[in-house]
Amino acid sequence: MKLKVISGICFLLFVLIxxxxxDESIEFKRYYSAGAIVYxxxxxxxxxxxxxxxxxxxxxxxDTAYIKENLKSLACNIKYGLKGKINxxxxxxxxxxxxxxxxxxxxxxxxxxxxTNSFGNKQGTVTVDQVNxxxxxxxx
Numbered sequence: 202m203k204l205k206v207i208s209g210i211c212f213l214l215f216v217l218i219x220x221x222x223x224d225e226s227i228e229f230k231r232y233y234s235a236g237a238i239v240y241x242x243x244x245x246x247x248x249x250x251x252x253x254x255x256x257x258x259x260x261x262x263x264d265t266a267y268i269k270e271n272l273k274s275l276a277c278n279i280k281y282g283l284k285g286k287i288n289x290x291x292x293x294x295x296x297x298x299x300x301x302x303x304x305x306x307x308x309x310x311x312x313x314x315x316x317t318n319s320f321g322n323k324q325g326t327v328t329v330d331q332v333n334x335x336x337x338x339x340x341x
Contacts, residue, residue: 225326228326228328229314229318229325229326232310232311232314232315232326232327232328233311233314233315233318233326235308235311236310236311236312236313236314236315236316237315237319238311239304239308239311239312239315240312240315240316240319243301243304243312244312244316247259247298248260248261248262249261251263251320252316252319252320253320257292257294258294258296259294259296260287260289260290260292260294261289261290261320262316262319262320262322263290263320263321263322264289264290265321265322265323267289267290268316268317268322268324269322269324272313272317272324272327273335273338274335275313275316275317275327275335276306276309276310276313276331276332276335276336276339277335277336277338277339278298279301279304279309279312279313280300280301280302280304280309280336280339281300281302281339282297282298282299282300282301283297283298284297284298306329306332306333306336307329307332309332309336310327310328310329310331310332313327313332314326314327
């Protein structure tokens with residue numbers, strides 16, 4: 202009998218905790234989990250499973266300072282590619298990043314949310330509205 206009561210109380214506490222999540226927390230989890238799938242399909246092959254990049258050829262996504270400073274340009278870099286020299290984590294990279302023109306703004310937002318909250322980064326949710334604003338400013 203005591204076991205049933207304790208199990209029932211634990212279940213009710215679990216339901217209460219899950220139901221008390223904020224809308225922002227739920228939205229973040231949706232973006233993050235979908236972003237992991239986008240990352241695996243479009244980014245992981247070059248940037249690596251853990252965002253480590255590839256030696257001197259492909260930059261890592263683990264430099265939190267670079268990610269934070271360039272947050273507004275990430276959508277453009279993903280959608281239209283990136284050409285020219287960049288410096289990340291004290292290393293210089295000059296190979297072009299191919300465009301992912303087939304990705305929709307929501308997929309880009311999901312990928313950026315995943316990247317900016319993985320590999321040591323903690324930037325919160327990047328919404329589709331933010332991505333749309335950033336894409337307008339690309340100049341492409």
